[in-house]
Amino acid sequence: MKVRVELTRRPEIADPQGTTIKRALEDLNFTGVTSVRVDKVFHLEIEADDPEDVRKKVGEMCQQLLANPVLEDFEIEIEG
């Protein structure tokens, strides 16, 4: 089963990389970009049949390891 996990940095947490990229876009004369945030995506392949079991398991993975709860929220998408 293919699973996509997206980590999103909480809005109140600074993103120095996003800020730098936004500046670079301005330097290239791309106007109107008001915000750039850089996030992280994992693509997992898991041997399993039940999507709900997979969702639960990946949720535990996120809480224990993949996400830092101080910085990030996570979203799990079962891609089939």
Place this chain on the structure above:
Amino acid sequence: MRTAVVAFPGSNCEHDVVRAIEGLGGEAALVWHRETDLSGFDGVVLPGGFAHGDALRTGAIARFSPIMDAVISAAEEGKPVLGICNGFQILCEAGLLPGALIANRELAFICRYVEVEVVDTDSILTRQARSGQVLRIPLNSYEGNWIDPSGTGRVLMRYVSDPNGSSGRAAAVGNEAGNVVGIMPHPERATDLLLGSEDGKTLLDGFLHSLTAA
């Protein structure tokens, strides 16, 4: 009184820490991260470097190294636990210190001496220093920008001039009891005038005195 200096794959300051402690008359031994027992030690240092290659996030994998259960137990027993640089990042990931360390504000790896001011002397690291004392210590990090949305971290030392965006200009942070401390600059690299400063001695001396008192 013996200090365990934990070596993770990718640590690179463990020998410096052992040498600095021995130079101050203390006793220190390297402990591989696969070990699980720290009962023969009175304190623990997690040294700087790039444990597990910083994969995923700094400290994220190291936090699950087999030795970490013993480190967490030592912290709960009130033993001195000091994380330097990458060790600071590991302590945050392990939940022994609040907050997290993210990339420096200017996205530059900073490698230079910085001045840090002691603002709280009630900890294993700062107990031998004076409040207001300014120390000159090398900073050597990319993810040195400490953020603490919980607002519960105790800032023990502040950068005199903000180098990396760290919350409250924090250079060193402690838990409530003051026995778990993370510091981003490297006191072990400031223990000999030949290397430019020996201001780190005051801090490591405090750590060694804490072992005796524990």
